[in-house]
Amino acid sequence: MTGWAPDLSRSAYESPDIVALYARPDGLQKPEQTLLAELGPSLGSMDMLDIGVGGGRTTRHFAPLARTYLGIDYSAAMIEHCKLEFPSFRFAMADARRLEFAADESYDFVLFSYNGIDHLERRERTMALSEMRRVLRPGGVMVFSSHNANYLPAIIDRFRFRLRTSLRETLRSFKWSCVFWAKNGLLQYRMPLASGRVHDGTHSFRSSALYYVRPDIGVAELRRLGMVDIACAGNESSVFVSGDDPRLPPDPNPWIYYMSRKPGRA
Numbered sequence: 001m002t003g004w005a006p007d008l009s010r011s012a013y014e015s016p017d018i019v020a021l022y023a024r025p026d027g028l029q030k031p032e033q034t035l036l037a038e039l040g041p042s043l044g045s046m047d048m049l050d051i052g053v054g055g056g057r058t059t060r061h062f063a064p065l066a067r068t069y070l071g072i073d074y075s076a077a078m079i080e081h082c083k084l085e086f087p088s089f090r091f092a093m094a095d096a097r098r099l100e101f102a103a104d105e106s107y108d109f110v111l112f113s114y115n116g117i118d119h120l121e122r123r124e125r126t127m128a129l130s131e132m133r134r135v136l137r138p139g140g141v142m143v144f145s146s147h148n149a150n151y152l153p154a155i156i157d158r159f160r161f162r163l164r165t166s167l168r169e170t171l172r173s174f175k176w177s178c179v180f181w182a183k184n185g186l187l188q189y190r191m192p193l194a195s196g197r198v199h200d201g202t203h204s205f206r207s208s209a210l211y212y213v214r215p216d217i218g219v220a221e222l223r224r225l226g227m228v229d230i231a232c233a234g235n236e237s238s239v240f241v242s243g244d245d246p247r248l249p250p251d252p253n254p255w256i257y258y259m260s261r262k263p264g265r266a
């Protein structure tokens with residue numbers, strides 16, 4: 001027993017079709033490319049922890065450059081895939097909420113990419129962020145991405161029922177609109193949402209609701225945690241701006257990358 005809420009997403013991530021989806025050799029997202037360019041020269045002296053490594057999309061780019069690399073995931077199927085695909089790097093099954101295997105201050109760079117952290121509800125998300133901070137050395141870098149609450153109107157619009165050119169497509173639109181509103185009944189009354197969980201259709205609704213947060217609220221979460229030098233980039237942007245930048249609160253990107261540093265030695 002973990003004492004955690006049942007996690008539908010976890011069983012989805014054990015399914016062969018979802019493993020295959022994340023095992024595609026997709027490239028880095030734009031903010032990740034910037035991150036790689038910025039950290040590149042220092043990675044050779046960094047111990048990296050890649051949380052929610054999935055099919056190893058980020059392994060391909062970061063692991064060969066890091067001093068040491070460990071990819072973890074709570075899905076046994078994802079870890080099995082990574083071990084076969086990248087035999088020269090280390091992988092282990094572990095949960096972001098409890099990084100028991102790692103001593104305090106044992107990593108220089110902790111990454112939780114592609115919104116993996118959003119599967120956790122608020123309290124568990126704070127647990128995971130605290131664990132990520134704990135295992136970082138002073139001056140270490142924490143990076144993760146998270147769904148942007150500013151993008152929710154576009155999600156709602158995606159599931160609006162529409163008459164289509166064929167009966168089949170019209171029925172399809174009706175079906176997914178019904179599923180969306182059955183799962184998110186009160187969402188329209190919660191808009192605009194600063195932060196909260198939404199069933200956004202990820203993995204055809206096989207996952208549990210995902211956490212969406214407005215970028216300035218996400219920055220405030222990191223400040224409460226004691227992180228400094230917070231900078232953010234929308235997933236379509238190569239440029240990280242300061243967490244205080246006035247362009248951040250209304251940023252419309254679907255998801256946001258958050259980069260921050262644990263105070264102490266750089």
Ligand SMILES: C[S@@+](CC[C@H](N)C(=O)[O-])C[C@H]1O[C@@H](n2cnc3c(N)ncnc32)[C@H](O)[C@@H]1O
Pocket residue numbers: 010013022051052053054055056057058072073074075078094095096097112113114115116117119120
């Ligand atoms: C959206 S996928 C992204 C996979 C990979 N990082 C990528 O960018 O392609 C999220 C991954 O995070 C993992 N994950 C979600 N919650 C987790 C948790 N609490 N602990 C460890 N892994 C988790 C899932 O199993 C899944 O492999």
